[in-house]
Structure formats: structure tokens, C-alpha cells
Amino acid sequence: MTWTRGEVExxxxxxxxxxxxxxxxxxxxxxxSDEVTAHDGYIQAKVWFxxxxxxxxxxxxxxxxxxxxxxxxxGYVSDVDAGTWTWFELVLLGNAHTxxxxxxxxxxxxxxxxxxxRFPGWWIFVQKGYLVVEIGDKPVTRLPPQFGEFSLxxxxxxxxxxxxxxxxxxxxxxxRADGFDAGTERPLRVLSLDGGGxxxxxxxxxxxEVMQRLNPEGKPRKPCEVFDMIAGTxxxxxxxxxxxxxxxxxxxxxxxxxxxxxxxxxxxxWKKNSRLVWKGSRFSADNIEAVIxxxxxxxxxxxxxxxxxxxxxxxSFVLAVRQDAANSKGPVHLRSYVNTQQKSLLxxxxxxxxxxxxxxxxxxxxxxxxxxxxxxxxxxxxAALGANNPVGWLWNEVLSVFGAGRxxxxxxxxxxxxxKNQVFGESVKGAITGLGSAITNxxxxxxxxxxxxxxxxxxxxxxxxxxxxxxxxxxxxPEDAKEKENEELAEMDSLTQIGGFIERTEQxxxxxxxxxxxxxxxxxxxxxxx
Numbered sequence: 001m002t003w004t005r006g007e008v009e010x011x012x013x014x015x016x017x018x019x020x021x022x023x024x025x026x027x028x029x030x031x032x033s034d035e036v037t038a039h040d041g042y043i044q045a046k047v048w049f050x051x052x053x054x055x056x057x058x059x060x061x062x063x064x065x066x067x068x069x070x071x072x073x074x075g076y077v078s079d080v081d082a083g084t085w086t087w088f089e090l091v092l093l094g095n096a097h098t099x100x101x102x103x104x105x106x107x108x109x110x111x112x113x114x115x116x117x118r119f120p121g122w123w124i125f126v127q128k129g130y131l132v133v134e135i136g137d138k139p140v141t142r143l144p145p146q147f148g149e150f151s152l153x154x155x156x157x158x159x160x161x162x163x164x165x166x167x168x169x170x171x172x173x174x175x176r177a178d179g180f181d182a183g184t185e186r187p188l189r190v191l192s193l194d195g196g197g198x199x200x201x202x203x204x205x206x207x208x209e210v211m212q213r214l215n216p217e218g219k220p221r222k223p224c225e226v227f228d229m230i231a232g233t234x235x236x237x238x239x240x241x242x243x244x245x246x247x248x249x250x251x252x253x254x255x256x257x258x259x260x261x262x263x264x265x266x267x268x269x270w271k272k273n274s275r276l277v278w279k280g281s282r283f284s285a286d287n288i289e290a291v292i293x294x295x296x297x298x299x300x301x302x303x304x305x306x307x308x309x310x311x312x313x314x315x316s317f318v319l320a321v322r323q324d325a326a327n328s329k330g331p332v333h334l335r336s337y338v339n340t341q342q343k344s345l346l347x348x349x350x351x352x353x354x355x356x357x358x359x360x361x362x363x364x365x366x367x368x369x370x371x372x373x374x375x376x377x378x379x380x381x382x383a384a385l386g387a388n389n390p391v392g393w394l395w396n397e398v399l400s401v402f403g404a405g406r407x408x409x410x411x412x413x414x415x416x417x418x419x420k421n422q423v424f425g426e427s428v429k430g431a432i433t434g435l436g437s438a439i440t441n442x443x444x445x446x447x448x449x450x451x452x453x454x455x456x457x458x459x460x461x462x463x464x465x466x467x468x469x470x471x472x473x474x475x476x477x478p479e480d481a482k483e484k485e486n487e488e489l490a491e492m493d494s495l496t497q498i499g500g501f502i503e504r505t506e507q508x509x510x511x512x513x514x515x516x517x518x519x520x521x522x523x524x525x526x527x528x529x530x
Contacts, residue, residue, distance in 0.1 A: 008068050008130045014051065018058040023137040027130045030113075035125040038085070038117035048126055050093060050112035051133075059107070060139040065090070067113060069129040074121060086124035089114040186526045187409035190398055191227045191243075192391040194469075195234025195384045196416025197361070198261050201254065202505040203414040204239060206468050206516075208250040209509050210412070213520035214527065222249050224314035226523060227412075229401070231394040233331075234382040236416070237318030237358030238292075244316025245309060245336045245351055246299040256295055264288050285366050288359065292352040300351070307351045309336050317397065318358035319383035319390050323367045331383040331393065334358065341400045345378075346370055358382055389413065408464050410522045415469030417501065466519040470501075470508045 014026035030049035038044045073086045093110040113131060117124050193203055211220045223230065223243040232240030238260075242253045264287050293303035319331040334354040335344055349357075349370060357368035357380040367379040387393060391413045398408070509516065 005068070008132060011130075011132060014133060016052045018052055019055045021058060021061075021135050023061070023135050025132065025134045027132050030129045030131075031127075033125070033127045034115065035123065036086075036115050036117045038119055038122045041119060043116055043118045045089070045114045045116040047091070047093070047112045048115050049129060049131070050110045051131065052110070054107060054109050054111060056107050058135070061136045062133060063136045063140055064132075064134040065111075066132045067129065068132065069113075069126055071115075071124060071126040071129075073125075074123040078121065085118045085122045087116050089116055185406060187407040188228045188398065188402060189226055189410045189523055189527075190229045190394055190408070190412070191223065191231070191240075192389070192394045192411070192413040193230070193232035193236030193239050194390070194413075194415045195232075195236045195361075195382060195388045197235055197364075199416035199501060200235035200239055201257050201261075202470055202501060203236065203416050204250055204254050204257060205502065205505045206414050206470075206509060208254070209516055210468075210520055210523070211250055213517060214524055220249065220251075222247060224312070226527065227314055229394065229398060230314060230316040231318070231390045231397065232316075232358070233319045233387050233390045234359055234361060234384045236390070237320075237334075237382070238355050240316045240318055241307070241336075241351060241355050241358075242295070244314045245307060245312065246295065247312070247314070248299065260288070260291050263291055285356070285360075285368075288365060289352065289356055292355045296351050303352065305351050307334060307336050307349050307354045308338070308347060310338060312336055315401065318354055319387050319393060320354075320357040320360070320368070320380040321383045321387075323379040323381050331387045332357075332378075332380060333393070333397070337401075339397070339401055345372060348373060389415065409525050410519065411465045412519060412523070413465070413467045413469075415467070417470045463518075464522065466515065466522070468512065468516065468519070470505050 008027055011025055011027040014028050015021055028049065028051055032049065034046060034048050036044050036046050067088060067090065069088065071088075073084075091112050091114050093112050095108075095110065111131075113129060115124050115126055191207075193200070196203070207223065208220075211223065211226070214221055214226065224247045227244075230240045230244040232238070239253060239257070242248045242256060243250070248256070296305050297303040315335070315337040317333050317335040317337075320334060321331050332345060333339075333342070334346060334349055334357065338344075338347070353368060353370055356365075357370065359365065360368050360381045361384060362381055367381050369377055369379050371377050383390070391411070395411070398406075
């Protein structure tokens, strides 16, 4: 519940005897000013004020507790990126005179408020405080945290981090005191776009439907005006650059996408197969590079414009992988912004180079060769083999850039179709086909993250993750799945099949109208507040 200062000041004081407190809301008031100054890397802390001695009845019936304080810090910092190093703590104290916190709430303990500071120059001054408590009429049921689940999650994330090359530095960012403080910033809205060749057009049709519902009576807003961050892989990465870096509308993106397909994929089958044999890829890089440069010239005024745009209203990144380490290294993040926690290997990459790299699907296009600032050359291919659905990498990036405490209103993940079941064949060809389908599976990432994000992201247990993807969803449990097979999807480079797939997309949009409406409502929650 949100309180105003006036409301807090009118609450009755908490009785000194907590053994028989009537149900209701109370406030413990402190008007004694105090301060703490830090001189080095050691935490300096002081107990400011505390509640009376706790009782069994009070502990069992305590529903909520919230601190309100009039305070200030030193008013300046030498490095704004180094974090905030003054804070408050609620601590359990063994008796009325001790300063050292406990780890368990037993009868006779005291609940106190500490003021803290760390590192030279940091100082906190407090003038007035209220500790507001709400007591229920019966014991509150509290489920203990499932540490086994957290341990498994931590082990999984640690294994992922160990696979990252040190030069790409995808490690846990340094702990910051402000990393868990949402402050007054509004909740985030982020968008994830799967790869899928020409089927990427389907994801744009779905996104257009969502955007139209954000302002049904007026002109649809641009995705860059709605989402704080957009991520994509392969053709999803191409769309992420168009929507985020080039700040295009969805309709403009669809029109450009159709132009791309006609110029890039309009090649006779025998020519594609012949080129694959002799050149190693079905299509030349010339056409795709030309159309991307033309679009950059049209939207940015410069065909060689950099991907980096520190003043852009929306952050966007795309994924690619190193050709020489596709099976053992994590994807390379190509960003339109600076991530101070994770240094980019290619911070000065051009927008067309990033678009070309993320869409360099093996056997379809040749790798994209890019040089670092030190002249080291890397050949990049699209990250579909392992990160075709980039939602996990997007979440990691959100935590790194915005901090773990920043609330999230909506994570929208849009796919390019759920494929027909693929059996691993016994022949070499069948095994290769089955393996390719498995490692580009986008629904596995969806299953993993839809539960984790809703459960553990800030403001947990509130629906904030939406997955929109043409086809039958994979259920959480086998017994929930219906015996219904998905249809064959259009090939990644098939212009003749895409028309039928778009028809299925439009039918999917009609069928999923309630879900799309709820997604739009979630996006709208704080859309016009700032």
C-alpha cells in the first residue's frame, strides 16, 4: 500500500506491550536526528530507532512493515556510475542495547532501523522516521523460500557464465547498493524477437496488432516510444535494429521487410543449390548489404552510421556468434548503447554491419567479418544455433543495465512460428535435420523463462511475461498437452510459402485476441506516466 506523509502521521502509535496488540495499522515515530559517515571500504552502521520487544503473537500476526524517513546524503558524488552507498536496513537485535543484528525473529528480540554508509565521502543524515506496521487478526501463513530451486537456478546461471569467453565479459556485474533500489523510476517494458528468416514477417504482424491496441483511436505509437529495450536474433535482430535504432513504425518495418525478401530471396532454386556447393552459402552478401545500407541512408541520413546511439530513446541489441567458437562461447552482444557493466567487444560497429552479422544464417549467407578497435578480426554468424529466442539474454541485459530492483511491467516475446514435430532420424541426413531443429527450438527458452520471470522478477507473482507465437504452445507438463500437431512452417527463404503463413498469423491473432488485449493493457499500465 502507498502512504502519504499526512496519512502516516495520523496513524496511532504502536503500544509498548506487543503481546496483545489489536488488529490494525500503527506507526513507531522517531524525531531524533542522527548521522553516519564512511571513511573507507568498511560499512559504517548505527541503530537509529527500534520497536518494542517482539512477542510470539506480534511475530505471527505481522502482515506488513514499511519505513518512511526524512533523510539526505552528502549531495554529490565523484562518480555517478559507481552506485549509491548510503542506505537503510531493518535488523533484528538480541536486546535493547546490542548493535549486532541476528538472523532469526525470536520472542524478546527487537526490530530496529539502521542507517548505513560505505566508502570515503559517503554520508547519511536522518531527521525524522516512521516505521509503519500492519497487524492481522490471525496468524499469517508464510511459505518458506525454496532454496533448492534457487540453488539449481544459480548453478545453471553459473554454468552459462563459465561458457562465456572472458573477452566478452558476460559475468555477474559488480554488486551495487542501488542495484536493488527501484527508486521513483517507472517500470520497464522490453521486447524480444525470435529469428526465422522470411517468417519474421509474422512477428511484425503480431507486434502491429499489439501496438494498434495501445492507442486505438489515434495514430499507433512507435515501438521505440513504448519499449525501453528491444532484442533480436537473426531476422529478429534485423527487426530490432529497424524498430529500435532506426526508430521505424511497425508498418514501415513491414514494408521494408517485404522489399528485403523480394531482393534477397528471389533466386531460382538451382542457382541457390549451385552457389551453396561452390560458395558455401545460398545467397550472396551483396544484396543484403545493399538493402540494409539503403535503409540506413533513408532513415539515418548515412549508410555508414554507427549502431551506437547514446541519445536514442530506446536501447536495442542483437545477437551473433563467433564462427570459430559457435559451440563453446556465448553470443556476442552488438549494442546501440553503452553497458557500463559489460564492455562490448565491438562498440564502434556500424548499424549495417550489426544487421548483416545477426542475419548471417549458416548456409544462407556468408559470415560477416568485423574488426575490433585493436584490429583483431572476427567472423560472425547469426545466433540462431542456441539463442534463436533471445529472451534469456534480454533478461540478463535488463538486470545488467537497469539493475535488479527496477520493476518490470511487461516482457513481450514474439516468435516466428512453432514448427511441426521433428523426429531424429537414424540416417545421417535425418540426424542432422533433427539436431538442427532441436538447437534452434525457441519454445524451450519460452518454457524456462515464462515461469522464472513472473516468479522472480521485481514485483513477483504478477503477470508480466507474454509469449506470442503462431502454433500450438508447448505445455508445462505432458499431461496438459493436447494431441494436436503443428503444421509445416514456411522455409526460411521461401517467398512462395510466406503468403499462407501470414494467413495463419492473421487467424492466430483472432484466436489470441484476449491474450493480445491483456498484453496491451499491461503495456498501457504506466505508458503515459512518463
